[in-house]
Amino acid sequence: xxxxxxxxxxxxxxxxxxxxxxxxxxxxxxxxxxxxxxxxxxxxxxxxxxxxxxxxxxxxxxxxxxxxxxxxxxxxxxxxxxxxxxxxxxxxxxxxxxxxxxxxxxxxxxxxxxxxxxxxxxxxxxxxxxxxxxxxxxxxxxx
Amino acid sequence: xxxxxxxxxxxxxxxxxxxxxxxxxxxxxxxxxxxxxxxxxxxxxxxxxxxxxxxxxxxxxxxxxxxxxxxxxxxxxxxxxxxxxxxxxxxxxxxxxxxxxxxxxxxxxxxxxxxxxxxxxxxxxxxxxxxxxxxxxxxxxxx
DNA sequence: TGAATATTTCATGATGTCAAGTAAATCGGT
DNA sequence: ACCGATTTACTTGACATCATGAAATATTCA
Numbered sequence: 001x002x003x004x005x006x007x008x009x010x011x012x013x014x015x016x017x018x019x020x021x022x023x024x025x026x027x028x029x030x031x032x033x034x035x036x037x038x039x040x041x042x043x044x045x046x047x048x049x050x051x052x053x054x055x056x057x058x059x060x061x062x063x064x065x066x067x068x069x070x071x072x073x074x075x076x077x078x079x080x081x082x083x084x085x086x087x088x089x090x091x092x093x094x095x096x097x098x099x100x101x102x103x104x105x106x107x108x109x110x111x112x113x114x115x116x117x118x119x120x121x122x123x124x125x126x127x128x129x130x131x132x133x134x135x136x137x138x139x140x141x142x143x
Numbered sequence: 144x145x146x147x148x149x150x151x152x153x154x155x156x157x158x159x160x161x162x163x164x165x166x167x168x169x170x171x172x173x174x175x176x177x178x179x180x181x182x183x184x185x186x187x188x189x190x191x192x193x194x195x196x197x198x199x200x201x202x203x204x205x206x207x208x209x210x211x212x213x214x215x216x217x218x219x220x221x222x223x224x225x226x227x228x229x230x231x232x233x234x235x236x237x238x239x240x241x242x243x244x245x246x247x248x249x250x251x252x253x254x255x256x257x258x259x260x261x262x263x264x265x266x267x268x269x270x271x272x273x274x275x276x277x278x279x280x281x282x283x284x285x286x
Numbered sequence: 287t288g289a290a291t292a293t294t295t296c297a298t299g300a301t302g303t304c305a306a307g308t309a310a311a312t313c314g315g316t
Numbered sequence: 317a318c319c320g321a322t323t324t325a326c327t328t329g330a331c332a333t334c335a336t337g338a339a340a341t342a343t344t345c346a
Contacts, residue, residue: 008270009262013255015277019159020166022281025205037302037333055292062168067335069294074333091292091343118280119152126276127151133273134158137261138165180300198325210302212327217300234310234325 030111043071048105051096173254186214191248194239
């Protein structure tokens with residue numbers, strides 16, 4: 001059984017820290033190429049899949065709804081997103097990506113090669129092992 | 144050979160995204176328990192290992208030196224960090240963790256169970272595989 | 287009608303950038 | 317070795333973004 005401080009475990013923890021750092025670097029760099037911040041890119045990515053009420057964006061981002069107002073404001077100013085009324089509930093405003101917004105989101109996704117490219121160096125079998133280990137690490141049961 | 148969009152690769156990419164999100168949740172939660180922000184906790188963690196000039200902190204954080212001034216200011220106000228002159232170069236200010244700061248940093252590290260605890264569910268052999276796969280993903284050669 | 291919900295606005299603080307300023311070290315020519 | 321010019325380290329100030337929380341408004345629901 002591993003102690004809390006055995007070398008192997010600490011090594012893996014540090015590697016995960018590096019993965020996290022690398023992921024953010026890549027994400028922010030890709031966003032910056034479109035003059036977007038990380039938060040804006042994240043919201044735009046969500047809205048490129050489907051329109052969402054402000055409330056749900058806040059839940060996904062794990063932040064206060066009042067914060068989302070500003071982020072969507074900035075995206076809307078740049079014509080990447082628009083607010084629509086929800087026909088079913090007049091309290092709700094749906095934020096939806098515009099055509100320009102969807103195009104930008106697509107370019108962003110394509111630029112996010114951080115994980116994809118290095119994974120090309122692994123075989124299918126290795127990728128499968130990695131997937132299963134990550135799943136167990138995250139407490140998801142292998143289906 | 145994997146295409147850019149094969150299911151397995153996308154699955155792994157998404158898992159890594161989840162790992163990143165989980166990591167930050169845990170990190171910020173642990174920091175918040177000590178009334179620290181993520182950035183403050185990160186700097187305190189660095190300084191608990193060794194005193195560093197402001198410049199080097201900025202390099203580690205990949206941000207502007209002017210930003211570090213504020214973060215260290217706040218840590219200093221709370222008595223967790225102090226600024227010392229560098230005897231070798233009077234332009235330089237060394238930021239160093241105080242005794243209180245080192246204790247806080249230690250508690251923070253102990254609270255960061257995100258990666259350690261779920262890793263306990265993996266065998267030594269599995270951890271070794273995970274370590275090697277992560278290393279290759281990060282482009283580090285296995286020593 | 288009264289409670290709960292969705293959004294916005296405002297105040298505040300932390301973080302991030304950039305430009306300008308001060309102090310100290312270093313470099314190059316004499 | 318000296319001195320002026322450049323570089324380096326840090327801070328300050330102005331400004332944008334992100335984050336929280338409290339209060340205001342509009343709407344829905346019980």
